[in-house]
Amino acid sequence: DAKTTQPPSMDCAEGRAANLPCNHSTISGNEYVYWYRQIHSQGPQYIIHGLKNNETNEMASLIITEDRKSSTLILPHATLRDTAVYYCIVRLLSSGSARQLTFGSGTQLTVLP
Amino acid sequence: GAVVSQHPSWVICKSGTSVKIECRSLDFQATTMFWYRQFPKQSLMLMATSNEGSKATYEQGVEKDKFLINHASLTLSTLTVTSAHPEDSSFYICSARFAGGFYNEQFFGPGTRLTVL
Numbered sequence: 001d002a003k004t005t006q007p008p009s010m011d012c013a014e015g016r017a018a019n020l021p022c023n024h025s026t027i028s029g030n031e032y033v034y035w036y037r038q039i040h041s042q043g044p045q046y047i048i049h050g051l052k053n054n055e056t057n058e059m060a061s062l063i064i065t066e067d068r069k070s071s072t073l074i075l076p077h078a079t080l081r082d083t084a085v086y087y088c089i090v091r092l093l094s095s096g097s098a099r100q101l102t103f104g105s106g107t108q109l110t111v112l113p
Numbered sequence: 114g115a116v117v118s119q120h121p122s123w124v125i126c127k128s129g130t131s132v133k134i135e136c137r138s139l140d141f142q143a144t145t146m147f148w149y150r151q152f153p154k155q156s157l158m159l160m161a162t163s164n165e166g167s168k169a170t171y172e173q174g175v176e177k178d179k180f181l182i183n184h185a186s187l188t189l190s191t192l193t194v195t196s197a198h199p200e201d202s203s204f205y206i207c208s209a210r211f212a213g214g215f216y217n218e219q220f221f222g223p224g225t226r227l228t229v230l
Contacts, residue, residue: 036221038157041204041224041226042223042224043117043119043206043208043221043222043223043224044157044206044208044221045221046218046219046220046221087156100147100159100162100219101147101159101208101219102159103149103156103157103158104156105156106156
């Protein structure tokens with residue numbers, strides 16, 4: 001699975017959009033970009049994933065560059081409860097085998113009041 | 114969404130004792146479950162992959178005789194930390210692979226905080 005690079009920490013004002021970047025320059029054509037977050041002392045929570053098109057769900061939007069070497073997770077209106085470590089993970093999608101998720105160091109997002 | 118539970122949520126034990134942690138998929142069947150360990154201010158590290166009805170696959174550096182994994186049913190996997198020592202104190206998290214959909218997503222449990230005195 002391709003390696004990802006994320007900034008170690010970011011701050012965001014409550015109510016503003018939080019934009020979390022992720023670099024994955026060695027991503028291959030059949031690897032997906034996944035985002036999870038982990039609130040302190042809890043298990044990780046799935047947020048969103050995508051291959052090459054931008055994706056949006058009730059939690060966030062995922063913007064993937066055309067060359068797929070980087071992506072941005074957008075929380076449109078951050079709240080204090082969004083304070084967490086956000087992990088960007090790149091992995092193959094294989095319906096036949098159960099591939100584990102490999103977590104990097106992530107980005108600690110702190111939403112400020 | 115799919116729910117994964119862990120029990121207990123926290124446990125304190127004496128050095129040398131064994132501790133069992135349960136991971137259950139509550140509303141779906143999970144052919145594969147994963148066990149992670151997380152030390153303070155560090156990321157999750159995969160310990161082992163547990164497949165229903167077969168032996169677990171351990172990551173390099175993880176002692177299989179110390180961390181016993183049993184995946185006896187499609188909804189339950191257990192991790193037993195045998196002869197626990199203070200260095201085993203950590204946050205243990207399981208995840209279960211939902212095989213019902215196309216994406217075969219993983220859902221995580223809330224974690225178990227183990228403190229070995």
